[in-house]
Amino acid sequence: MSIVVVGSVVLDSIRSPHGSSNDALGGSAIYFAGAAAAYTSVKLVGVVGHDFPEEGNRFLAERGIDTEGLTTLPGRTFRYEAEYGKNLNDRKTISTCLNVFEQFHPELPESYRQAEVVFLGNIDPALQLEVLDQVRNPSLVAADTMNYWIEGARPDLEKMLKRIDTLMINDSEVLELTGETNLIAAAHATLDMGPTCVVIKKGEHGALLNREGEIFVTPAYPVEVVKDPTGAGDAFAGGFLGHLARTGTFDRKSYREAMLHGTAVASFVVEEFGPAPLSGLTTADTEKRYSQLVNMSTI
Amino acid sequence: MSIVVVGSVVLDSIRSPHGSSNDALGGSAIYFAGAAAAYTSVKLVGVVGHDFPEEGNRFLAERGIDTEGLTTLPGRTFRYEAEYGKNLNDRKTISTCLNVFEQFHPELPESYRQAEVVFLGNIDPALQLEVLDQVRNPSLVAADTMNYWIEGARPDLEKMLKRIDTLMINDSEVLELTGETNLIAAAHATLDMGPTCVVIKKGEHGALLNREGEIFVTPAYPVEVVKDPTGAGDAFAGGFLGHLARTGTFDRKSYREAMLHGTAVASFVVEEFGPAPLSGLTTADTEKRYSQLVNMSTI
Numbered sequence: 001m002s003i004v005v006v007g008s009v010v011l012d013s014i015r016s017p018h019g020s021s022n023d024a025l026g027g028s029a030i031y032f033a034g035a036a037a038a039y040t041s042v043k044l045v046g047v048v049g050h051d052f053p054e055e056g057n058r059f060l061a062e063r064g065i066d067t068e069g070l071t072t073l074p075g076r077t078f079r080y081e082a083e084y085g086k087n088l089n090d091r092k093t094i095s096t097c098l099n100v101f102e103q104f105h106p107e108l109p110e111s112y113r114q115a116e117v118v119f120l121g122n123i124d125p126a127l128q129l130e131v132l133d134q135v136r137n138p139s140l141v142a143a144d145t146m147n148y149w150i151e152g153a154r155p156d157l158e159k160m161l162k163r164i165d166t167l168m169i170n171d172s173e174v175l176e177l178t179g180e181t182n183l184i185a186a187a188h189a190t191l192d193m194g195p196t197c198v199v200i201k202k203g204e205h206g207a208l209l210n211r212e213g214e215i216f217v218t219p220a221y222p223v224e225v226v227k228d229p230t231g232a233g234d235a236f237a238g239g240f241l242g243h244l245a246r247t248g249t250f251d252r253k254s255y256r257e258a259m260l261h262g263t264a265v266a267s268f269v270v271e272e273f274g275p276a277p278l279s280g281l282t283t284a285d286t287e288k289r290y291s292q293l294v295n296m297s298t299i
Numbered sequence: 300m301s302i303v304v305v306g307s308v309v310l311d312s313i314r315s316p317h318g319s320s321n322d323a324l325g326g327s328a329i330y331f332a333g334a335a336a337a338y339t340s341v342k343l344v345g346v347v348g349h350d351f352p353e354e355g356n357r358f359l360a361e362r363g364i365d366t367e368g369l370t371t372l373p374g375r376t377f378r379y380e381a382e383y384g385k386n387l388n389d390r391k392t393i394s395t396c397l398n399v400f401e402q403f404h405p406e407l408p409e410s411y412r413q414a415e416v417v418f419l420g421n422i423d424p425a426l427q428l429e430v431l432d433q434v435r436n437p438s439l440v441a442a443d444t445m446n447y448w449i450e451g452a453r454p455d456l457e458k459m460l461k462r463i464d465t466l467m468i469n470d471s472e473v474l475e476l477t478g479e480t481n482l483i484a485a486a487h488a489t490l491d492m493g494p495t496c497v498v499i500k501k502g503e504h505g506a507l508l509n510r511e512g513e514i515f516v517t518p519a520y521p522v523e524v525v526k527d528p529t530g531a532g533d534a535f536a537g538g539f540l541g542h543l544a545r546t547g548t549f550d551r552k553s554y555r556e557a558m559l560h561g562t563a564v565a566s567f568v569v570e571e572f573g574p575a576p577l578s579g580l581t582t583a584d585t586e587k588r589y590s591q592l593v594n595m596s597t598i
Contacts, residue, residue: 086480087480088480181385181387182503182522182523182525183503184521184523185523188523202504204482205504206516206518208518216595216596217518217595217596219507219516219518223483224483224487225484253598256598257598260598294598297515297517297596297597299555299559
């Protein structure tokens with residue numbers, strides 16, 4: 001099965017204790033698509049400005065990503081600037097310039113509308129709903145969100161949650177979404193809001209899946225030097241849904257395998273600045289770390 | 300194999316968002332011994348004052364713990380008072396009154412000196428070294444420590460680390476011990492200091508084992524309401540070493556199983572105030588959560 005992803009395409013300027021990047025390719029759609037392309041074919045929906053660099057087009061072409069749904073508008077591409085502190089868990093946003101993204105309304109090309117697997121990247125839930133109105137009969141819909149929408153767009157967010165199968169969300173965000181103080185309680189409370197599955201991403205502490213009330217946990221892949229965590233969550237989602245789309249089965253075992261594939265792919269991303277590690281990422285690369293993760297968590 | 304444990308016996312007064320306790324039985328030796336007793340026979344070394352309550356003696360007797368090494372001195376028992384914040388990860392110490400513990404020098408009865416498995420609870424590394432001078436030829440020595448000793452007793456701590464097999468330590472403490480900012484790097488750096496294994500306890504995020512350079516990770520048991528995390532780390536150590544002592548083999552597989560047993564036992568402790576959940580804890584109880592943990596982390 002192929003995947004349709006809608007999300008942001010951004011030029012990121014990131015500083016971390018291990019270096020920095022300037023106007024580097026980024027955004028949820030880029031990290032997701034770059035990761036998922038190691039598993040299956042990917043169709044991207046997004047918007048860029050006239051200044052979108054050739055490097056970006058090359059990345060998308062090399063990963064074999066269908067860009068019929070990537071619109072170019074007059075104006076500048078979305079810019080994002082942030083800084084990580086010493087422990088790399090806390091990101092401080094310095095500036096967010098939406099630019100052409102401000103006018104973005106996802107328009108799915110006809111060839112995208114039969115999509116069987118859909119990923120709604122972390123954008124306004126109103127736009128996520130617009131996408132859902134355009135796809136015909138998807139087998140699996142997953143979405144990401146963040147505190148900004150939890151606080152500022154709750155009604156649309158709640159509508160969106162009722163129409164998806166799997167929510168992918170950070171640990172701090174799921175606590176805010178559900179009003180719980182314990183992740184297990186939050187994982188259960190999320191399913192009362194609509195989805196049948198929730199994946200809680202915990203950074204260096206791995207990720208937790210609640211699928212129909214049953215918990216599964218995967219550790220993070222043991223990376224000794226995390227240079228830039230930007231995009232790790234989207235790459236996780238790409239590996240996760242990439243594996244599910246590749247197998248075409250959405251059962252207990254596939255979901256558990258998908259958790260380890262998400263973890264494996266995300267581990268490559270944090271080792272360098274930007275999505276460069278995804279450029280040449282092959283199935284052999286992901287399978288190797290997948291096996292190491294199985295070994296790390298199996299007696 | 301039986302286990303000798305040396306550690307503190309304390310009367311704890313704890314407040315958490317879920318209630319409070321006053322002069323309740325506590326201390327590293329109590330939690331460790333109460334947990335390990337579900338697996339094997341335990342000999343305790345410690346000190347109490349004349350005010351040690353009958354409830355404490357009853358707990359130890361019910362768990363079948365050998366208290367020949369538990370000395371009573373004139374004066375009051377060690378008192379500890381602390382408060383947990385809303386998320387139960389941060390503990391604020393309100394007061395620490397060592398009382399009789401200030402004069403404590405562990406004296407192992409003759410019957411303890413052949414101990415095959417030894418656990419050095421979180422006390423002054425100088426006292427931990429005194430214990431090691433009294434045991435004849437243990438097969439497995441594990442120790443716990445904390446930031447207070449890392450900052451204030453580094454030379455003795457370093458000597459101790461060279462004489463043990465397994466260090467059990469919290470996540471924040473292992474970063475402080477090794478000067479690393481990444482847990483995987485810290486897990487590797489710890490082995491350069493002496494032990495062949497390190498277990499890093501991460502609270503709600505589970506625990507990480509580095510055994511001879513190979514990483515194994517276990518999630519925390521999914522507890523929805525954590526009432527009082529006090530003693531969870533010591534109970535973890537009790538289940539961990541209890542399982543190893545019970546099997547009598549210290550290979551890769553036993554260590555991995557031990558990580559899940561430690562996790563299972565600790566999960567009972569956090570559900571109530573004080574060591575009460577350990578009172579009637581049976582092998583059947585621990586095996587049930589052990590199996591659930593295997594199920595949670597195996598594809």
